[in-house]
Amino acid sequence: MKKILIVFTGGTISMTNDDQTSKSVISNNESDLISKIGKRFHNFTLVPHLFSMKPSPSITPTDMLQIGQLIDSYLSSDEFVGAVVTHGTDTLEETAYFLDLYVQTKKPVVVTGSMRNFSELGYDGFSNLLSAILVASSDNSYNRGCLVVLNDEINSAIEVTKTHTLALDTFKSMEFGPLGIVDEQDVTYYRDSAKKKYHLTPSQLTAQVEIVKVVTGQNGDLIDFFVDSKKVQGIVLEGFGRGNVPPTMVPAIKRALDQGIKVVITSRCPKGRVRDTYGYEGGGYHLKQLGVLFAGDLSSQKARLKLMLALSQANTKVEKYFEF
Ligand SMILES: NC(=O)C[C@H](N)C(=O)O
Numbered sequence: 001m002k003k004i005l006i007v008f009t010g011g012t013i014s015m016t017n018d019d020q021t022s023k024s025v026i027s028n029n030e031s032d033l034i035s036k037i038g039k040r041f042h043n044f045t046l047v048p049h050l051f052s053m054k055p056s057p058s059i060t061p062t063d064m065l066q067i068g069q070l071i072d073s074y075l076s077s078d079e080f081v082g083a084v085v086t087h088g089t090d091t092l093e094e095t096a097y098f099l100d101l102y103v104q105t106k107k108p109v110v111v112t113g114s115m116r117n118f119s120e121l122g123y124d125g126f127s128n129l130l131s132a133i134l135v136a137s138s139d140n141s142y143n144r145g146c147l148v149v150l151n152d153e154i155n156s157a158i159e160v161t162k163t164h165t166l167a168l169d170t171f172k173s174m175e176f177g178p179l180g181i182v183d184e185q186d187v188t189y190y191r192d193s194a195k196k197k198y199h200l201t202p203s204q205l206t207a208q209v210e211i212v213k214v215v216t217g218q219n220g221d222l223i224d225f226f227v228d229s230k231k232v233q234g235i236v237l238e239g240f241g242r243g244n245v246p247p248t249m250v251p252a253i254k255r256a257l258d259q260g261i262k263v264v265i266t267s268r269c270p271k272g273r274v275r276d277t278y279g280y281e282g283g284g285y286h287l288k289q290l291g292v293l294f295a296g297d298l299s300s301q302k303a304r305l306k307l308m309l310a311l312s313q314a315n316t317k318v319e320k321y322f323e324f
Helices: 030-038 061-075 093-101 124-138 221-229 249-258 283-292 301-310 318-320
Strands: 002-010 015-017 025-028 044-054 080-086 111-112 146-150 155-158 182-183 188-190 209-213 234-239 262-267
Touching: 002 061, 002 111, 002 124, 015 111, 015 283, 030 124, 044 061, 044 234, 061 080, 061 093, 061 301, 080 093, 080 124, 093 111, 124 146, 124 182, 209 221, 209 301, 221 249, 221 301, 234 249, 234 301, 249 262, 249 283, 262 301, 301 318
Parallel strands: 002 044, 002 080, 080 111, 111 146, 209 234, 234 262
Antiparallel strands: 015 025, 146 155, 155 182, 182 188
């Protein structure tokens, strides 16, 4: 019988209300999830792997790397048709995007979670896990990169983001909508993701990359701090609009570039690409002339992971991963 790997990492899907405080805390409900959901499938078995029991703010890029290695090692066996990762929703898009870049297998890798915990009425963990397994077991899910499945929607890890702090339909591909849906037992795709696929597979993460959110009137102090720390190899700027910063940040950006630090520009706007449209000081064209790299329509948190992976991989021309 074919197998599906279920990697448990924690998050609200693995939480209940604490008896004393009534607040959401981690509990070990993975056997409940597996026994309830497993009964529904007769063509394959679920193979649980308890990776961690962390709320997702505690997940690190090193965890993501280890989850990727784990998935590749299981899925290299012909017995496995796909993998599902259960994860807290706060940082789910980061792990999903990391896996999209890192994992070698073409078999489906699906990340899911829940917005309500096991103690709450309307716990969405069972239905989300069920849908995620259906997607992971579908032949149509092959070679689509890492997928995110919650609320019966299938999204690409490259495109999706958490948009709402509470709503069940929080995961959205804001610009282009979902790739498809899960409708009862049917897994239906409406479109392919047109995004270029990148693969980055360093054996360990050696680079530190920080994000600087850009605001009006900002100077270069934060960038200078990171440069002076001598620990940072990359800085992602979350700039204005098309990818612009105040002129008062430019000297620090130049200094960072002179010291060999890679600087990448993204936008504070939730939709659209950054581009070298503006020629004024601190505008995208000016930044490009200085050597700043452009992250397309990636959010700052995803661009950071991509830059970390590119800087950590030996003999890699980082610029190649930021050409749009
Ligand atoms: N819904 C959730 O999973 C949120 C939780 N704070 C987490 O990310 O672990």
